[in-house]
Amino acid sequence: MVAYIIRRAFAAVVLLLIVSAVTFGIFFLVPRLAGETTQQLASQYVGRDPSPQAVQSIIHNLGFDKPVYQQYWEFIHGIVAGRTFNDGPTPTHCAVPCFGYSFKSHLPVWPDLTQRIPVTLSLALGAAVIWLVSGVAIGVLSALKRGSIFDRLSMGVALAGVSLPIFFTGLLSMDLFSFQWPIFSNLHYVNFTDNPLMWAKNLVLPWVTLAFLYSALYARLTRAGMLETMSEDYIRTARAKGLPERKVVTRHGLRSALTPIITIFGMDFGLLLGGAVLTETVFSLPGVGQYAVQAITDNDLPKVMAVTTLAAFFIVVANLLVDLLYAVVDPRVRLS
Amino acid sequence: MTAPLEVSGSAAEAQPEAVLSGMESKTIEGRSLGRIAWIRFKRDKVAVAGGIVVVLLVLLAVLSKPIEWVFGLDPNALHQNLIDPVLLRPKGALGGISWAHPLGIEPQFGRDLLSRIIEGSWVSLAVAFGATVLSNIIGMVLGVVAGFYGGWVDTLISRLMDIFLAFPLLLFAIAISASLQGGAFGLHGLPLHISVLIFVIGFFNWPYMGRIIRGQTLSLREREFVDAARSLGARGPFILFKELLPNLVAPIIVYSTLLIPTNILFEAGLSFLGVGIEPPQASWGGMLNQAVDLYQADPMFMVIPGMAIFITVLAFNLLGDGLRDALDPRNN
Numbered sequence: 001m002v003a004y005i006i007r008r009a010f011a012a013v014v015l016l017l018i019v020s021a022v023t024f025g026i027f028f029l030v031p032r033l034a035g036e037t038t039q040q041l042a043s044q045y046v047g048r049d050p051s052p053q054a055v056q057s058i059i060h061n062l063g064f065d066k067p068v069y070q071q072y073w074e075f076i077h078g079i080v081a082g083r084t085f086n087d088g089p090t091p092t093h094c095a096v097p098c099f100g101y102s103f104k105s106h107l108p109v110w111p112d113l114t115q116r117i118p119v120t121l122s123l124a125l126g127a128a129v130i131w132l133v134s135g136v137a138i139g140v141l142s143a144l145k146r147g148s149i150f151d152r153l154s155m156g157v158a159l160a161g162v163s164l165p166i167f168f169t170g171l172l173s174m175d176l177f178s179f180q181w182p183i184f185s186n187l188h189y190v191n192f193t194d195n196p197l198m199w200a201k202n203l204v205l206p207w208v209t210l211a212f213l214y215s216a217l218y219a220r221l222t223r224a225g226m227l228e229t230m231s232e233d234y235i236r237t238a239r240a241k242g243l244p245e246r247k248v249v250t251r252h253g254l255r256s257a258l259t260p261i262i263t264i265f266g267m268d269f270g271l272l273l274g275g276a277v278l279t280e281t282v283f284s285l286p287g288v289g290q291y292a293v294q295a296i297t298d299n300d301l302p303k304v305m306a307v308t309t310l311a312a313f314f315i316v317v318a319n320l321l322v323d324l325l326y327a328v329v330d331p332r333v334r335l336s
Numbered sequence: 337m338t339a340p341l342e343v344s345g346s347a348a349e350a351q352p353e354a355v356l357s358g359m360e361s362k363t364i365e366g367r368s369l370g371r372i373a374w375i376r377f378k379r380d381k382v383a384v385a386g387g388i389v390v391v392l393l394v395l396l397a398v399l400s401k402p403i404e405w406v407f408g409l410d411p412n413a414l415h416q417n418l419i420d421p422v423l424l425r426p427k428g429a430l431g432g433i434s435w436a437h438p439l440g441i442e443p444q445f446g447r448d449l450l451s452r453i454i455e456g457s458w459v460s461l462a463v464a465f466g467a468t469v470l471s472n473i474i475g476m477v478l479g480v481v482a483g484f485y486g487g488w489v490d491t492l493i494s495r496l497m498d499i500f501l502a503f504p505l506l507l508f509a510i511a512i513s514a515s516l517q518g519g520a521f522g523l524h525g526l527p528l529h530i531s532v533l534i535f536v537i538g539f540f541n542w543p544y545m546g547r548i549i550r551g552q553t554l555s556l557r558e559r560e561f562v563d564a565a566r567s568l569g570a571r572g573p574f575i576l577f578k579e580l581l582p583n584l585v586a587p588i589i590v591y592s593t594l595l596i597p598t599n600i601l602f603e604a605g606l607s608f609l610g611v612g613i614e615p616p617q618a619s620w621g622g623m624l625n626q627a628v629d630l631y632q633a634d635p636m637f638m639v640i641p642g643m644a645i646f647i648t649v650l651a652f653n654l655l656g657d658g659l660r661d662a663l664d665p666r667n668n
Binding site for chain 2: 015016018019022023026027030031159160162163164165167168171172174175179267271274275277278281282292293296297299304307308311312315316319
């Protein structure tokens with residue numbers, strides 16, 4: 001088991017390095033595809049009418065005068081060892097883990113970014129609890145009562161749910177429950193540590209809206225998986241040996257129907273932690289996703305690079321955890 | 337002349353569906369897989385309805401310019417005289433619905449919503465179709481190659497898919513389309529935005545299709561009919577194109593139909609974030625982007641484009657679900 005964990009973790013680190021290198025390459029390459037020169041790229045970081053010297057020093061500070069692999073190496077080196085940037089008269093030290101330094105806000109990126117993580121985590125965790133419980137429950141019930149009114153109704157709603165964009169349901173729910181009937185008025189993010197009650201109250205709408213989309217998806221997936229599992233031979237065997245139906249469903253049916261759901265959940269949750277971009281934009285939540293959009297709109301490359309790396313990190317770690325969980329549940333995985 | 341009667345009688349028994357649906361076929365008809373799938377699909381009324389809506393939407397998108405010309409619709413004409421100058425919202429009930437403007441007008445500028453919805457339909461479908469074709473081509477070629485040749489080729493392509501799936505897709509799409517807004521590949525304006533969106537959405541979505549095709553190819557490769565072809569002396573390309581590809585058509589059709597709605601939502605999301613289609617060109621996501629600031633003054637302005645997206649995506653999902661049920665041989 002330990003050997004398996006080490007092997008998987010090593011693979012995850014390699015994957016992360018490749019993803020960050022490709023990301024770096026793309027952000028290095030794409031502005032040049034759009035026909036921007038290094039001078040133009042650098043001059044946006046200084047005020048109006050920049051002097052050639054100022055542009056030159058920005059080019060040097062951003063490292064644009066070095067080859068791309070060396071820039072990437074300095075980026076990775078900074079994460080593990082810290083870096084020093086020459087911004088203004090005194091050099092600024094960017095502490096470990098240094099994900100870069102924004103020459104626009106004149107601050108290291110990492111402390112700024114980590115402030116956003118609790119917001120996105122709050123949003124994702126609350127929504128995940130709702131959608132896992134409701135989605136799986138509805139899916140299982142629909143599969144067991146296939147063809148019933150409950151099944152048809154819930155699958156109809158689920159199909160509508162996966163067809164509705166979150167930026168529409170989000171606006172709709174805000175219009176209805178924050179404006180027309182002001183149950184959740186004056187929505188803004190409150191820290192959990194400051195006021196847990198307000199934290200929850202102001203997150204109810206985003207949670208439910210986000211969870212609705214995923215519940216619909218998970219109900220459909222669970223129902224399909226459950227229908228397939230319940231027609232397997234070993235379910236018939238379990239019934240034949242006289243197990244009560246409740247045990248057949250929970251012990252034998254649900255258990256194997258849920259394994260693919262866990263994989264998908266790991267990916268979805270990891271993806272959300274890297275920024276629930278649309279939900280955060282609709283509900284003006286100051287999370288990682290909003291930070292990313294802001295950084296991209298401002299064209300602040302170090303910030304964009306940091307947030308993309310962070311998002312990739314969450315995806316890779318979530319997948320790693322799912323793989324390890326599989327190995328615990330199913331011994332065939334780690335032996336193959 | 338008893339023999340033909342016997343034959344047609346037993347053939348009808350062998351085709352219970354024909355008996356059930358009351359088809360009195362005098363001649364013996366062989367039923368291809370496609371024919372069986374079509375009969376199954378026809379029975380699924382909801383899927384047929386979805387299919388009809390899809391056809392109508394495609395027609396609307398393709399004929400959007402002639403329709404606008406015939407009815408004299410101008411998606412960018414301002415009707416400021418119909419806007420309440422103080423509240424900035426359309427005069428009249430329900431967002432200013434009238435004979436001249438059946439879906440109402442937008443607040444602030446007073447542009448006609450019906451013509452903006454029609455205009456948005458072709459943008460939305462063009463991007464979704466283009467991106468689906470792009471990710472299908474990449475996913476199909478790499479998926480078939482990985483599944484068919486196996487070994488280190490398979491390992492390489494599978495790892496490549498893992499890498500692609502580890503990318504934060506939406507962030508990438510936002511960043512790339514934002515930095516290419518100004519102009520790239522010698523293109524500018526609307527053609528540029530559409531091709532950038534097709535590229536961004538299609539290029540990063542291919543591993544999903546690739547995985548499905550790879551899995552299908554892997555299992556098909558071991559089937560008896562491939563062995564039979566091989567023992568008759570067939571070589572790689574023949575097996576690939578004549579034996580495997582025809583069997584891959586069904587999953588490709590199904591997953592393309594289900595990828596289109598995902599891509600429609602993706603395009604709308606990017607335009608909603610302001611990095612997709614740029615105004616003044618009408619797009620459904622772009623209209624919802626404007627609605628963020630205006631929905632309190634005029635909720636209908638948010639509902640109309642939202643419903644347009646919803647109906648389109650729902651129709652494609654219904655059609656895709658129906659096709660999957662009809663083409664899946666495990667369903668009876």
